[in-house]
Amino acid sequence: MEKYCLNKIDTPEYFALLSLLDYRQNISEYLKKIQWEDVAEKTILIDTALVSGINEYRFIVLSVDKQGILDLNSLRYVQPSDEVVKKSNKVLSEFKEYVQHSVLSSKQVNSILTM
Numbered sequence: 001m002e003k004y005c006l007n008k009i010d011t012p013e014y015f016a017l018l019s020l021l022d023y024r025q026n027i028s029e030y031l032k033k034i035q036w037e038d039v040a041e042k043t044i045l046i047d048t049a050l051v052s053g054i055n056e057y058r059f060i061v062l063s064v065d066k067q068g069i070l071d072l073n074s075l076r077y078v079q080p081s082d083e084v085v086k087k088s089n090k091v092l093s094e095f096k097e098y099v100q101h102s103v104l105s106s107k108q109v110n111s112i113l114t115m
Contacts, residue, residue: 002098003030007091011084014045014061019091021098023051028072036068044070045080047088049112050102059088090115 005019016039020030027048046060056077063074080088092099093115100109 002095004034005091005095007087009045009084009087011081013043013080014084015039015042016044017047017084017088017091018044019047019049019088019095020051021095023102025051027051031062031070031072034070036064036070039064039068041066045078045084047092049088049092050098050104053103054108086115 003020003022003025005021007017007019008015009017018034020027031046042064044062044064046062047058048060049058052058056079059078059080061074061076061078062070062072065071089112092112096113099112102109104112
């Protein structure tokens with residue numbers, strides 16, 4: 001069972017979009033286990049919609065340190081551009097089962113799945 005989905009995004013702010021899929025795992029537990037190669041000192045956008053809901057805490061940004069580990073101390077909540085939000089919703093729509101079994105309301109589930 002997949003825990004997250006990684007997509008490259010071409011924005012000046014972020015090198016990738018990480019979508020968390022399994023609401024049963026704590027967000028920080030997810031993030032502690034992820035390591036990167038060749039992306040030191042870059043910034044990643046993380047979509048937590050299926051774990052924490054569609055609200056002001058949906059998107060977080062983290063820096064990747066020199067060892068390729070996500071720096072949890074750099075965590076910031078952000079509101080990305082509408083274009084990035086649409087891309088993120090499209091990514092989530094490809095994981096129907098996860099969306100249907102997430103913390104989202106029925107209305108939010110339908111909104112994402114009808115993208």
